[in-house]
Amino acid sequence: MALPKYTETQYRIWHYFYLFICTCVFIFLIAPLFVIFPLSFNAEEFLVFSDGMKRLDPDAFSLRWYHDMIYGTKNPWGLAAKNSFIIAIFATLGSVLLGTVAALGLSSRHMPYKALIMAILISPMIVPLIISGVAIFFFIAKVGLAGTHLGIILSHIILGTPFVVITVTATLSGFDHSVTRAASSLGSDPVNTFMKITLPLILPGVISGGLFAFVTSFDEVVVVLFLAGLENTTIPIQMWTGLREQLSPTILAVATCLIVLSVLILVTAELLRRRSERIRGIAR
Amino acid sequence: MSSETQKILTTDGIPLEESLKKAEKKNKIKAFLLVAPLLLYLLITYIFPIGDMFLRSIDDKMVTTMLPKTFKAMEKWDGKELPEEEVFEAFYLDYRILVKEKSFGKLATQLNYEKNGFKSILKKLARKQKKFEEGNYKEQIMKVHKRWANVEYWRAIKRRAPEYTYSKYLKGVDMYENEEGKIVQVEESRRVHKKLWLRTLEIAFFVTLLCFLMAYPIAHLLATLPMKYSNLLMICVLLPFWTSLLVRTASWMILLQQQGIVNDFFVWIGLVADDNRPEMMYNKTGTYVAMTQILLPFMVLPLYSVMKTISPSLMRAGKSLGGTPFVAFWKVYFPLTIPGIGAGCLLVFILAIGYYITPALVGGASGTLISNQIAFHMKSTLDWSFASAMGLMLLVGVLAIYWVYNKLVGIDNIKLG
Numbered sequence: 001m002a003l004p005k006y007t008e009t010q011y012r013i014w015h016y017f018y019l020f021i022c023t024c025v026f027i028f029l030i031a032p033l034f035v036i037f038p039l040s041f042n043a044e045e046f047l048v049f050s051d052g053m054k055r056l057d058p059d060a061f062s063l064r065w066y067h068d069m070i071y072g073t074k075n076p077w078g079l080a081a082k083n084s085f086i087i088a089i090f091a092t093l094g095s096v097l098l099g100t101v102a103a104l105g106l107s108s109r110h111m112p113y114k115a116l117i118m119a120i121l122i123s124p125m126i127v128p129l130i131i132s133g134v135a136i137f138f139f140i141a142k143v144g145l146a147g148t149h150l151g152i153i154l155s156h157i158i159l160g161t162p163f164v165v166i167t168v169t170a171t172l173s174g175f176d177h178s179v180t181r182a183a184s185s186l187g188s189d190p191v192n193t194f195m196k197i198t199l200p201l202i203l204p205g206v207i208s209g210g211l212f213a214f215v216t217s218f219d220e221v222v223v224v225l226f227l228a229g230l231e232n233t234t235i236p237i238q239m240w241t242g243l244r245e246q247l248s249p250t251i252l253a254v255a256t257c258l259i260v261l262s263v264l265i266l267v268t269a270e271l272l273r274r275r276s277e278r279i280r281g282i283a284r
Numbered sequence: 285m286s287s288e289t290q291k292i293l294t295t296d297g298i299p300l301e302e303s304l305k306k307a308e309k310k311n312k313i314k315a316f317l318l319v320a321p322l323l324l325y326l327l328i329t330y331i332f333p334i335g336d337m338f339l340r341s342i343d344d345k346m347v348t349t350m351l352p353k354t355f356k357a358m359e360k361w362d363g364k365e366l367p368e369e370e371v372f373e374a375f376y377l378d379y380r381i382l383v384k385e386k387s388f389g390k391l392a393t394q395l396n397y398e399k400n401g402f403k404s405i406l407k408k409l410a411r412k413q414k415k416f417e418e419g420n421y422k423e424q425i426m427k428v429h430k431r432w433a434n435v436e437y438w439r440a441i442k443r444r445a446p447e448y449t450y451s452k453y454l455k456g457v458d459m460y461e462n463e464e465g466k467i468v469q470v471e472e473s474r475r476v477h478k479k480l481w482l483r484t485l486e487i488a489f490f491v492t493l494l495c496f497l498m499a500y501p502i503a504h505l506l507a508t509l510p511m512k513y514s515n516l517l518m519i520c521v522l523l524p525f526w527t528s529l530l531v532r533t534a535s536w537m538i539l540l541q542q543q544g545i546v547n548d549f550f551v552w553i554g555l556v557a558d559d560n561r562p563e564m565m566y567n568k569t570g571t572y573v574a575m576t577q578i579l580l581p582f583m584v585l586p587l588y589s590v591m592k593t594i595s596p597s598l599m600r601a602g603k604s605l606g607g608t609p610f611v612a613f614w615k616v617y618f619p620l621t622i623p624g625i626g627a628g629c630l631l632v633f634i635l636a637i638g639y640y641i642t643p644a645l646v647g648g649a650s651g652t653l654i655s656n657q658i659a660f661h662m663k664s665t666l667d668w669s670f671a672s673a674m675g676l677m678l679l680v681g682v683l684a685i686y687w688v689y690n691k692l693v694g695i696d697n698i699k700l701g
Contacts, residue, residue, distance in 0.1 A: 011609055022505045025498045029580060030520040032535035033527060035545060039538065048543050098322040105318025110311035117319060124330060128638020128682060130655040131675040134662060135333035138340070158330050161322060219528045221641050226662060239530040243645050247537060255531040262526040266519070269526070 033259055040065055040252035047247055065253040076238050077254060084234040087149060088217040091156035095213035098157065099164025100206050104198075106165070107172040118165075125162035129222045132159065137226040147229035155223045160213030167212065171205025171276055204276035211269050215262075334679070341673035344449040347394050350387070351378045355445040363442060366435050372422040375441075376413065383410045399440040405429040452673035457481070477657070477674075484654040487571060487643075488636035492583075494576045495632045496625065499583035503624075506584070507591035521588075525581035533642050536574040540565040540646070566648030574642050579635055583628035590624030626693040634682055654678060 003015055043062040044050050052060025069077050102121060105111060124132055136155045137146070145151030179201075183193040199206075221236040228237055235254065242251045292300040348355065353374035361367045382388040388410055395402040405428070412428045426433040443461075454460050454467060458475040462468050469475065506514045506521070524532060539546050547561045556562060564570060594617065602612030640655035647656070654674065661671035 018501055019505075022502050025502045025580075026517065026520045028498070028577060029524055032532060032539060032577060033524065035538055036531065036535050047538050047541070049545070098325060102319045102322035105315045105320075108311065108315035108318075110308065111315040111319070112312055117323060120326060120331065121319075121322060124326070126634065126682075126686070127334075128634065128655065128678060130638050130640050130658050131334070131337075131679050132330070134658065134668075134671060134675045135330060135337055137662070138336050138668075139329050139333040142336075154329060158326065161326070165322075215526060219530070221530065222659075225659070236528065236530050239528075239534065240641070240645075243530065243534055243537065247534070251534060252538075255528075255534055258528045258531050262523065262528065262531075266522050266526045270522070 036252050036255045036259065040249060040256045042249055042252075045249060047249065047252070065249040068250050069253045069257075072250065075250070076233060077235070077250075079231075080233050080235045080238045083149070083232055084218055084236070087152050087156060087232075087234065088214050090149075090153045091160055091217040092210050092214040094153065094157040095160030095164050096206060096210045099161040099209060099213075100168050100202075102161070103165050103168035103172060107169050107175070121165050122162040124158050125166075129159075133222040133226050136223055140227055146227055147232065149232055152224055152227055152232060152234075155227065156213075156217040156220060159220060159223070160216050163212035163216065164206070164209035167205045167209035168202060171202045175201065204272045208269055208272045208276070211265055211272075215265060334676075337672040337676055340669045341452050341676060342448045342450060343669060344444065344451075345447050347391065347444040348447050350382060350391050350394075351375065351441070353378050354441065358442050358445065361438075361442070363439050364435075366422075366433065367438055369420070369422045371438070372425050376416065376421045376425065379406075379409065380413060383413065394444065395440065398443060399437060401431060402437065402440070405431050405437075452670045453677065455670060456674050456677050480652075480654050480657055484637060487568070487575070487651075487653060488633050488639075491572065491575045491579060491636045492629050492633045494572070495580050495583040496629060498576070499580055499587055499628065500621075500625075503584050503587035503591055506588050507594075508596065521581050521584050524577070525585075529578065529641055532578050533574055533645050536570070536577070536646060537565060540570055540573065565646050566651070568647070568651040570646035570648070571643045571651035571653075574646050575636060575639060578642060579632045582631045582635060586627040586631065587621065587624040590621050590627075594620050623693065626689065630685070630689050634685060637682065637685075638678065 003012060007015070038053065039047060039049070041061045041063065042050065042053065043060050043064065050060050069075065106114065106118060106121070111117070136158060140146055140151040140155055143151075145154065175198075180193050180197055183197045184190070188196070219236055221240055224232075224234055224237055225240070228234065235258070239251055239254065242248060294300055294303045296303075351374075354371065357371040357374035358367065361371055379388065379391075382391055388406060392403045392406040395406065409425065409428050409432070416424050431437055451461060456477055458470050458478045459467055460470055502517075502521070506517055509517065538544055541547075542561045542563065544564075546564065547556070550556045551558050551561065564573070598616050598620070599609075599612050602616040603609060607615065637653075638655055639653055640659055643652045644656050644659070647653070655678075658671050658674050658678070661667045661674070
């Protein structure tokens with residue numbers, strides 16, 4: 001981004017102003033996440049940087065909130081984490097299964113009414129969550145699954161499938177169908193062709209769709225708020241209650257763990273995206 | 285071609301055309317069968333329940349089924365003067381059953397929505413009706429309370445006769461049907477919903493605008509920087525994108541609190557006095573700041589993916605043809621980014637208009653949106669039919685936005701990441 005030597009002063013000033021604006025926006029985007037990190041190691045109970053922390057005094061830092069998160073008396077985080085993972089894993093499996101199969105059908109050029117069906121399949125993503133929440137609640141309550149894990153899993157499958165459908169159809173758009181035809185002509189049955197040829201090629205898309213579905217379920221509050229009873233509380237629900245009632249440093253410890261988790265997911269997603277682009281041969 | 289021309293046959297002796305058609309049909313069915321499981325699943329668990337929301341929002345059967353005989357007797361009543369004895373008798377018979385089943389409280393609540401003052405007279409009637417003698421119910425009921433002799437109350441009951449109603453939708457825009465059947469606004473002091481709709485639109489609009497103003501420069505920077513720097517900066521966009529919504533909201537709650545870092549900073553640079561720190565949370569400011577940061581990646585990503593495809597030589601060409609950098613930008617670069625702008629704005633606006641969690645946590649009373657009202661009726665007042673009506677009004681709004689967008693930009697022009 002170095003400016004050419006002949007740049008006039010006014011454009012030079014303008015350019016530095018532009019860089020300054022960009023810096024501010026980047027700080028605005030990322031800084032909030034880094035506030036949580038040091039405060040979760042605060043030795044005191046207040047959610048402000050203590051004088052000791054500003055002096056980097058080792059005594060001002062402690063792991064007590066992490067200790068509290070894991071061993072604290074009647075703390076809900078253990079149960080919430082267990083529930084969150086169970087629900088997210090099963091919801092992801094369901095979304096990936098239904099979504100991938102549907103994407104295979106959708107990318108066939110023989111598919112009738114493609115636009116309409118695509119609109120229905122991705123509708124849970126484009127309809128505001130609160131409306132989806134109300135509708136799903138009515139269904140789950142009607143079939144008597146309110147307050148059960150199964151009910152929450154079923155509703156998260158609804159919210160997760162659009163991501164899988166979109167990522168897998170995107171991967172399939174660059175898919176060379178002659179390879180599956182070649183396999184068939186060599187005597188492979190459709191299931192075998194799918195497992196040996198198609199699946200490995202679209203796997204990056206499937207996994208990144210799965211990641212989206214996992215994050216959607218893991219971070220979902222609105223539907224769970226309508227559906228969950230006390231025994232199927234999840235991490236977002238606990239954070240929601242905590243933030244509404246009293247912002248305690250334990251929440252920050254949990255939040256830090258979640259940020260670490262999202263870094264892991266980000267890295268995985270990024271690696272997958274690059275791999276997928278390489279396979280589809282569109283890497284730049 | 286003459287009809288005698290021999291049709292091309294496959295080896296089985298079937299005309300090729302037919303054979304191909306058959307294969308085509310088979311492929312169609314195959315493709316459809318693959319989509320069918322998800323389609324069915326979504327229809328049952330999602331699309332039909334949205335239809336169910338509609339039925340619920342217009343459903344008014346509760347009163348209809350509670351007073352079947354009354355409404356039957358009322359069919360002949362013109363509503364001008366007090367109804368005849370048979371209506372009173374039918375009402376007495378219906379009400380006796382409700383009292384026996386102990387469900388008359390529900391009726392009282394429902395009728396009280398229609399006209400204030402029903403609750404007490406129904407309660408009184410429930411006590412007194414036990415001693416009623418047979419015959420001449422009109423007089424006996426009217427003796428319980430003088431309001432029973434007021435024709436207004438009987439008209440109010442009659443208004444609840446239809447099984448369906450659009451009153452919940454009227455309530456959603458602060459209107460109601462008055463006694464003469466005219467649609468009028470509620471009193472000034474009770475007009476809450478219209479204000480809420482306007483505020484939702486206002487916040488969604490300004491959040492979209494703020495996101496656009498902030499996202500455009502950084503998307504441009506990301507698209508023009510060499511790969512190794514832009515990848516690093518991209519993390520700043522993607523990390524918040526993948527981080528839990530509640531974590532981001534929590535961090536804003538810490539930053540914006542009165543003793544928080546933003547206020548500390550303002551005091552430090554001398555913008556505000558230490559003893560006069562502004563309230564930046566639990567009001568509109570909190571909602572604006574937090575929502576803008578949370579939705580910013582949704583604007584950056586589509587913009588970035590469009591800008592990435594614009595060749596830098598176009599700008600150079602514009603400049604070499606005598607345009608100043610500003611002219612070159614405005615005439616060449618900017619028009620090419622419109623699909624990205626459209627996609628980003630649509631995405632952010634639609635997400636913002638249905639936002640619930642963040643406004644509920646940092647918005648306080650003045651920064652909450654229509655979704656908060658829907659959730660409130662779902663969880664607290666349990667007026668599910670009203671929540672459904674409001675939800676559907678929001679949904680229609682969102683679909684209208686998609687429609688307009690499709691007309692203006694074309695939905696196929698959307699590029700997402």
